[in-house]
Amino acid sequence: MRQQPWRSLVNHHRPVEVLRPDQVEEIHRASMRLLSDTGMRILSPEARAVLAAAGCSVDDLIVRFDPDLVETQVALAPGEFRLRARNPAKTLTIGGNHVAFTSVGGPAFCHDLDRGRRAGDQHQQGEYLRVIQQLDIIHQEGGGPFEALDLPPETRHLDLYLELIRLLDKSWQGIALGTERAADAIDMAAIAFGTDREGLAAEPVILAIVNTNTPLTLDVPMAEGLMELVGAGQAVCITPFTLAGAMAPATLAGALVLQNAEVLACTTLAQLVRPGAPLVYGSFTSNVDMRSGSPAFGTPEYTKAAQASGQLARRYGMPFRSSNTTASNAVDAQAAYESAMSLWGAVMGGANLVNHAAGWLEGGLTASFEKLVIDAEMLQMLAEYLQPITIDDDSLALDAIAEVGPGGHFFGSAHTMARYETAFYEPMVSDWSNYERWAERGEADATTRANAIWKQLLAEYERPPLDPAVDEALVEFVAHRKEALLG
Amino acid sequence: MRQQPWRSLVNHHRPVEVLRPDQVEEIHRASMRLLSDTGMRILSPEARAVLAAAGCSVDDLIVRFDPDLVETQVALAPGEFRLRARNPAKTLTIGGNHVAFTSVGGPAFCHDLDRGRRAGDQHQQGEYLRVIQQLDIIHQEGGGPFEALDLPPETRHLDLYLELIRLLDKSWQGIALGTERAADAIDMAAIAFGTDREGLAAEPVILAIVNTNTPLTLDVPMAEGLMELVGAGQAVCITPFTLAGAMAPATLAGALVLQNAEVLACTTLAQLVRPGAPLVYGSFTSNVDMRSGSPAFGTPEYTKAAQASGQLARRYGMPFRSSNTTASNAVDAQAAYESAMSLWGAVMGGANLVNHAAGWLEGGLTASFEKLVIDAEMLQMLAEYLQPITIDDDSLALDAIAEVGPGGHFFGSAHTMARYETAFYEPMVSDWSNYERWAERGEADATTRANAIWKQLLAEYERPPLDPAVDEALVEFVAHRKEALLG
Numbered sequence: 001m002r003q004q005p006w007r008s009l010v011n012h013h014r015p016v017e018v019l020r021p022d023q024v025e026e027i028h029r030a031s032m033r034l035l036s037d038t039g040m041r042i043l044s045p046e047a048r049a050v051l052a053a054a055g056c057s058v059d060d061l062i063v064r065f066d067p068d069l070v071e072t073q074v075a076l077a078p079g080e081f082r083l084r085a086r087n088p089a090k091t092l093t094i095g096g097n098h099v100a101f102t103s104v105g106g107p108a109f110c111h112d113l114d115r116g117r118r119a120g121d122q123h124q125q126g127e128y129l130r131v132i133q134q135l136d137i138i139h140q141e142g143g144g145p146f147e148a149l150d151l152p153p154e155t156r157h158l159d160l161y162l163e164l165i166r167l168l169d170k171s172w173q174g175i176a177l178g179t180e181r182a183a184d185a186i187d188m189a190a191i192a193f194g195t196d197r198e199g200l201a202a203e204p205v206i207l208a209i210v211n212t213n214t215p216l217t218l219d220v221p222m223a224e225g226l227m228e229l230v231g232a233g234q235a236v237c238i239t240p241f242t243l244a245g246a247m248a249p250a251t252l253a254g255a256l257v258l259q260n261a262e263v264l265a266c267t268t269l270a271q272l273v274r275p276g277a278p279l280v281y282g283s284f285t286s287n288v289d290m291r292s293g294s295p296a297f298g299t300p301e302y303t304k305a306a307q308a309s310g311q312l313a314r315r316y317g318m319p320f321r322s323s324n325t326t327a328s329n330a331v332d333a334q335a336a337y338e339s340a341m342s343l344w345g346a347v348m349g350g351a352n353l354v355n356h357a358a359g360w361l362e363g364g365l366t367a368s369f370e371k372l373v374i375d376a377e378m379l380q381m382l383a384e385y386l387q388p389i390t391i392d393d394d395s396l397a398l399d400a401i402a403e404v405g406p407g408g409h410f411f412g413s414a415h416t417m418a419r420y421e422t423a424f425y426e427p428m429v430s431d432w433s434n435y436e437r438w439a440e441r442g443e444a445d446a447t448t449r450a451n452a453i454w455k456q457l458l459a460e461y462e463r464p465p466l467d468p469a470v471d472e473a474l475v476e477f478v479a480h481r482k483e484a485l486l487g
Numbered sequence: 488m489r490q491q492p493w494r495s496l497v498n499h500h501r502p503v504e505v506l507r508p509d510q511v512e513e514i515h516r517a518s519m520r521l522l523s524d525t526g527m528r529i530l531s532p533e534a535r536a537v538l539a540a541a542g543c544s545v546d547d548l549i550v551r552f553d554p555d556l557v558e559t560q561v562a563l564a565p566g567e568f569r570l571r572a573r574n575p576a577k578t579l580t581i582g583g584n585h586v587a588f589t590s591v592g593g594p595a596f597c598h599d600l601d602r603g604r605r606a607g608d609q610h611q612q613g614e615y616l617r618v619i620q621q622l623d624i625i626h627q628e629g630g631g632p633f634e635a636l637d638l639p640p641e642t643r644h645l646d647l648y649l650e651l652i653r654l655l656d657k658s659w660q661g662i663a664l665g666t667e668r669a670a671d672a673i674d675m676a677a678i679a680f681g682t683d684r685e686g687l688a689a690e691p692v693i694l695a696i697v698n699t700n701t702p703l704t705l706d707v708p709m710a711e712g713l714m715e716l717v718g719a720g721q722a723v724c725i726t727p728f729t730l731a732g733a734m735a736p737a738t739l740a741g742a743l744v745l746q747n748a749e750v751l752a753c754t755t756l757a758q759l760v761r762p763g764a765p766l767v768y769g770s771f772t773s774n775v776d777m778r779s780g781s782p783a784f785g786t787p788e789y790t791k792a793a794q795a796s797g798q799l800a801r802r803y804g805m806p807f808r809s810s811n812t813t814a815s816n817a818v819d820a821q822a823a824y825e826s827a828m829s830l831w832g833a834v835m836g837g838a839n840l841v842n843h844a845a846g847w848l849e850g851g852l853t854a855s856f857e858k859l860v861i862d863a864e865m866l867q868m869l870a871e872y873l874q875p876i877t878i879d880d881d882s883l884a885l886d887a888i889a890e891v892g893p894g895g896h897f898f899g900s901a902h903t904m905a906r907y908e909t910a911f912y913e914p915m916v917s918d919w920s921n922y923e924r925w926a927e928r929g930e931a932d933a934t935t936r937a938n939a940i941w942k943q944l945l946a947e948y949e950r951p952p953l954d955p956a957v958d959e960a961l962v963e964f965v966a967h968r969k970e971a972l973l974g
Contacts (some may be wrong), residue, residue, distance in 0.1 A: 011651030016500055016835070023878040029881045040891035062893065117922065216893035247896065250903040250910040252876050287911045293898065294919045300871035300912045306875060327917070329925040332932035333823035333861050334917050341868060348503070348835060355598030362922055374820050381828060384787035389739050391510040396517045397741030401892060406528035406549065406703035409734065411780065416737040423737040424774045425787045430814070430821050432781045435604065435849055438816040445819035 001456050003428055004380045006014070006090065006136040009099040011386055015314070015350030018307045024315055027253065027308075031261040032067045040216045040265045046222035048270055054272050063265075064182035067250035067315055071266050073271040079317045081278035083140070083235060084205045087169035087321070087357060087464065088193060094207070094235070094280060095319035095352050099386070101379050103132045104359035104367045105142030105173060105209070106188060108149065111361060112369035115450045120367070126163060127458055128359075131372060133168045137379045138358055143173030143208065146367040154485045157181045158188075158478045165192045165474060168306040169464035176208035176225025176236065186232045186479060189436040191473050201233025204278055211353070212240040212262040214247040223269070230270045230277040237321050237353065238266040239282025242296055244305075246288045252305050255285045260312050280353055283309030295363050297325035298338025303345030312351040321353040322346035324375060327363045331370045331447045335361060339375060347382055373450035373457075377429040384425045488944050490915055491867045493577065493623040494598050498873055502801070502837030505794045511802050514740065518748040519554045527703045527752045530942055531710035537759050550752075557751050560758035566804045566842075570627070570722060571692045573679060574656035574951065581694070581722070581767060582806035582839050586873070588866050590619045591627030591846035591854045592660060592696070593641035595636065600846060600938045607633035607854070608955065609646060614945055616654045617848075618859060621944040624866045625845055630660030630695065632846055633854040641849040641972045644668045645675075645965045652679045652961060656951035663695035663712030671968060673719045688720025691765055696842070698751040699727040701734040710756070717757045717764040722892035724808050724840065725753040726769025730782055731792075733775045739792050744770045747799050754805070767840055770796030770806040773812070782850055784812035785825025790832030796837040808840040809833035811862060814850045818857045818934045822848060826862060834869055860937035860944075863917040871912045915940060933960035 024072055026329075039062040042048050045424070048058050054073075057064045080095030092100050110124050111117045128145045132138055144160045155225050161184060164172040174185030189205045192197055210226045213219050229236050240262040242248035248255035263281055270277045285305035286297050296302070307320045313320035324343070326338035339360075346354050358375035361368040371485075400415035410416050428445050431438060438444075504541075506514070526549040529535050535545050541560075544551045567582030579587050597611050598604045615632045618623055631647045638646055644662050648671060651659040661672030676692045677683055697713045700706045712817035716723050727749040729735035735742035750768055757764045772792035776783050783789070793809045811833070813825035826847075833841050845862035846871035848855040897903050903910075916933050918925060931939075 013503055014501075018876055019878070022934055023876070026878050026883065030885055034885060034888060038892065040888045131719075139682065177578055194494035214892070215888065215891060215895060215897075245910060246898055249884035249887050249897055249900075250906045251882040251884055253878045253882035254888065254902070257883055257885065260890060288898075289913075289919045290907055290910055291913075292920065294921060296911070296917075296919045299914075300868050300874075303872055304876055327919045328933070329918070329920075329922050330930065330932045331820060332934065333818060333820060333937075334933035335862070337825035337827050337865050338819035338917065340824050340831070341872075344827065344831040344835075345872075348831075365922065374824070378824050381787050381824070385790050385828075385832075387787075389505055389510070389791055391506070391513050391740045395738040396513065396744055397736035397738055398517055398521060398744065400736050401521060401702065401741065401745060402525045404702060405525065407700070408702060410702075410736055411733055411775075414737075415741075420735045420777055423732060423777055424783070426776075426778075427786075430783075430825070431816070432776045432783045432814045433779065433816075434781060435852065437814050445817045446815070446821035447819065450820075486560070 001453065001460060002426055002427065003136055004383065008093065009203065009383055009386060011097050011099050011346065011347065011350065012388065015310055015347045016307050018304050019311050024311050027256050027260055027312060028315060030257045031264060034257060034261040035065040035070060035265055036067055037151040038216065040218065042218050042223065042239060044220045046227065047218065047223040050272050051269060065265060065268060073268040074264055074316050076271045076275050077267055077279045077318050078276060080319060081235060081251060082203060083207055084203055085169065090170045092329055094169050094306060098352055100139040100353050101137060101357035102140040102142045102173065102353065102355045104136050104145050104356045105312055106144065107146040107367045109366040110146045111366045113447065117366060119149045121150040122148040122159060126167065128367060128369065129163055129167045130461040131454050131457050133170065134461055135300050135376045137376050137383060140170060141168055141172035143175050152486065155482045158184055158481055161185055161188045162474055162478050166466060166471065167463065174206040174208040176210045176222060177473055178221040179224040179228045180224040182208065182228035186234060188474060188477060191477060192470060194470065197232055204234045207235040207237060209237050209239055209282065210266060212266065214240045214242050214262060215258055216262065218266060226266065226270060227273050227445060230273045233274065235278040236270060237280035237282045238263050239284050239321065242285045244285065244301065245290055246356050252301055256305060256308055259283060259285050259309065279318060280321045281313035281316065282321040284323060285309065295327065297327045297363060298341045303341050306345045307349035314350065319352040321355055322349065322351040323356045324360060325355060325356065326361065329362050331361065331368055331374060335371060336374065339378060343378055343382060369448040369454045370447050373453045374446060377427060381425065388440065398466040488915065488940065488947060489913060490623055491722055491870065494870065496870055496873060497876065498584050498586050498834060498837065500835065502797055503794050503835045504798055505791050506798050511632035511798050514747055514799065515802060517744045518751060519557065521744060521748040522552040522752055523554055525703065527705065529705050529708045529710065533714065534705065534710040536757055538756060541759050552752060552755060560755040561751055561803050563758045563762050564754055564766045564805050565763060565808060568722060569690060570658050570682060570694055571690055572656065572658040577657045579658050585826050585839055586834065587626040587840050588624060588844035589627040589629045589840065589842045590625050591632050591662065591843045592805065594633040594852055594854045596853040597633045598853045600934065604853060606636045608637040609635040613650055613654065615856065616650055617948040618941050618944050620655045620657065621948055622863045624863050624870060627657060628634065628655055628659035629842060630662050639973065642969045645671055645968055646814065648672055648675045649961055649965050653953060653958065654950065661693040661695040661716065663697045663709060663716060665708040666711040666715045669695065669712040669715035673721060675961060675964060678964060679957060681957065684719055688862060691720055691722045693926055694722040694724060696724050696726055697753060699753065701727045701729050701749065702745055702965060703752060713753065714760050717760045720761065722765040723757060724767035724769045725750050726771050729772045731772065731774040732777055732789065739788055743792060743795055746770060746772050746796065766799035766805060767808045768803065769808040771810060772796065782814065784814045784850060785828040791826050793832045797838060801837065806839040807837060808842055809836065809838040810843045811841060811847060812843065813848065816849050818848065818855055818861060822858060823861065826865060830869060855938040856941045857934050860940045861933060864914060868912065875952050
């Protein structure tokens with residue numbers, strides 16, 4: 001399958017700013033006031049103890065933060081860090097002006113044109129992961145594209161991690177839902193990298209998403225996951241799901257205040273656990289449809305909120321995470337334009353980590369095989385867009401233009417022939433043939449073509465080599481842990 | 488049909504720059520050298536005479552330009568001008584930080600889901616124009632969405648202009664293909680505005696696209712159209728179709744040099760005809776698929792070239808035109824992501840006039856009824872994206888957040904209820920309902936929903952009032968001109 005080669009992405013554009021600097025400060029000040037006056041409900045006693053020890057006022061479950069403490073702790077978060085991959089060529093830099101694309105994580109359902117929409121299982125999860133490995137534009141796997149609902153929930157993460165290590169040679173996300181899942185990701189990563197927890201802490205391998213329970217709540221499993229990962233020197237992306245009109249006020253300003261307060265609270269906790277812990281400022285502010293209460297994604301508000309969040313993240317010197325989202329139920333024009341709205345907003349807003357960048361459908365309830373491929377095409381296009389235009393004597397082509405002359409044609413010219421192979425972006429999904437040829441070939445639309453593409457990628461998949469001793473150690477670890485967890 | 492209200496659009500963002508300032512100058516200098524050394528083939532004797540009188544060297548059909556002359560003349564083009572519409576509320580400002588969206592112009596075919604792809608005719612053209620009038624996000628009609636192939640080619644433009652004046656109250660484009668078509672647009676506009684050519688010249692009504700014949704050729708009809716329109720004080724958008732790898736070098740730098748040289752040559756001619764003539768710097772640089780020779784649109788190269796062109800236009804203080812393009816043969820995900828790539832590129836690149844902004848399909852060979860509606864949705868989303876975020880005490884919502892408190896819900900709060908009607912963007916096409924409800928309603932994809940929407944818009948169309956005396960005068964003019972043209 002023809003595709004763009006793996007490459008680390010750098011974004012040289014000055015990020016778009018939808019807020020004036022004084023407006024960024026207003027949101028900052030309001031968040032700080034919220035944290036000191038209203039406070040945050042922290043359900044984990046261990047997390048409350050860490051915060052109390054640092055001088056936070058703790059009143060039952062509510063923790064109130066001193067603005068100076070927050071400022072001091074947030075300043076410790078690094079602006080950029082590396083995430084090692086099993087294949088060193090696929091090690092990522094998160095932050096600065098780097099951009100990394102992550103595949104969809106978390107849905108319960110999966111979908112493709114042949115089999116329709118159905119619950120996820122381990123077999124299909126394996127297929128999906130193989131396609132993710134095949135697509136070079138995907139820099140990181142997102143912690144399980146969908147749930148394997150045929151496996152016991154207590155140990156499902158172990159099977160997933162084993163698959164992630166075996167099937168992929170690229171970076172993958174761990175699951176921060178509780179101490180056990182986080183610790184297993186760390187321990188299995190250590191085995192995969194032939195090291196121990198100390199070696200792993202020296203340079204992080206795992207990144208995991210920590211979601212707050214908006215408004216202003218951090219639940220027990222997420223607090224535990226955060227502390228376990230950060231304690232082991234691994235990276236955490238803190239992402240409140242501030243849905244304006246539901247869990248957040250029905251204004252972007254209000255939703256951003258809430259998001260910012262929750263990110264700052266969790267950042268403070270993380271830095272208290274381990275000063276200098278690698279974190280990402282996550283934004284997931286969108287809005288509901290006020291008529292139905294349905295969540296909407298890839299909307300104008302979503303895009304503006306993402307870009308405003310990028311400004312806030314940079315205000316704190318933290319890497320910024322956004323996402324590729326759509327509420328569409330089908331892989332149709334709506335899915336594409338809502339995704340494009342999300343992706344352009346993210347990239348032009350200076351996102352360093354674009355989560356759910358490929359495969360997300362139906363407001364995140366479904367991982368689609370065809371959407372995975374179509375998103376990969378859009379990501380490839382954005383990656384190519386980010387490459388600077390070459391301007392030199394050769395590319396300015398004054399001699400070639402003079403040679404062809406007024407009224408001539410460049411198709412067979414020496415200047416063109418020398419660039420035949422590499423001149424322009426070559427697509428995977430897009431069909432540029434004329435109507436007649438396209439009609440002859442059966443009038444396949446982009447989604448139908450994407451169906452053929454993921455099947456071909458799956459057929460062409462080759463497992464990246466893994467030391468058999470490492471594989472054996474992993475299998476043993478999983479067996480041992482399953483016994484412990486299932487009793 | 489629920490849609491966003493008509494509004495003049497202002498883009499407060501600093502345009503994205505894909506070239507460094509010194510690279511803009513390199514392209515400028517190379518274009519100037521091309522115009523002075525290689526020159527431009529100007530097929531119209533009248534145009535050659537105007538240029539010769541200004542000191543250009545004329546060698547048979549080739550005109551070579553003195554760089555000082557070009558600089559001086561180009562400096563006369565205004566940075567912004569107004570285009571009057573029959574409904575004064577729909578008068579446009581072209582240039583500065585204004586953005587106007589124009590419907591598709593020029594295809595031979597039209598398409599909808601019910602009737603398939605077929606040659607255009609007058610009846611369907613009338614339907615398409617009614618939907619254009621109905622869509623408030625479309626600021627300007629693009630000079631006939633597709634050809635009425637059932638009418639004689641010599642007089643088809645007269646029937647079109649009559650329909651444009653009768654069916655629309657918004658700005659429309661004239662056709663610059665030869666003196667007759669341009670003059671008829673001017674004369675009919677004068678009748679429609681109850682004025683004469685002098686009155687019309689005081690403030691332009693007509694804008695028309697002038698395409699060069701790349702490389703480096705201006706043909707007779709286009710030169711005539713340009714001179715007729717500019718002579719009458721009307722506006723012209725000069726747009727070379729610099730397809731890299733075909734009519735232009737297979738490098739963006741080379742294609743931009745050629746585009747820029749051709750725009751500067753025509754701008755010089757236009758300013759010599761009428762100093763201060765309102766012009767638009769048009770860009771249509773894309774590339775061919777090097778494997779098949781097919782033109783590609785909405786590609787990464789297309790987007791970069793558009794944004795580079797915006798920098799060149801601003802270098803000369805001229806309004807900048809880009810377009811919404813796709814090579815897709817169907818209104819599918821490809822059509823949407825290529826259009827989104829074009830539109831985001833255009834708007835973030837500071838485009839003042841986005842031509843073909845709604846309805847274009849199949850590389851511009853077809854005007855699609857469903858694409859018209861889907862593009863209108865994308866344009867509405869971009870227009871809403873361009874509205875600044877409100878940041879004040881009320882929107883920051885600190886009190887509302889404190890009132891709801893940690894773990895609460897904003898859905899029924901007073902702060903939310905007060906914003907129930909207007910909080911967020913409401914879509915036309917996008918379906919945000921959950922999978923079950925969407926499936927119950929027949930699993931209609933976005934294109935199918937767009938089909939229902941244009942039919943509803945067509946059914947709800949009401950003709951904007953036109954003075955019967957004006958209508959009569961127009962009918963008389965058309966009859967008289969048809970007699971003259973058909974003999």
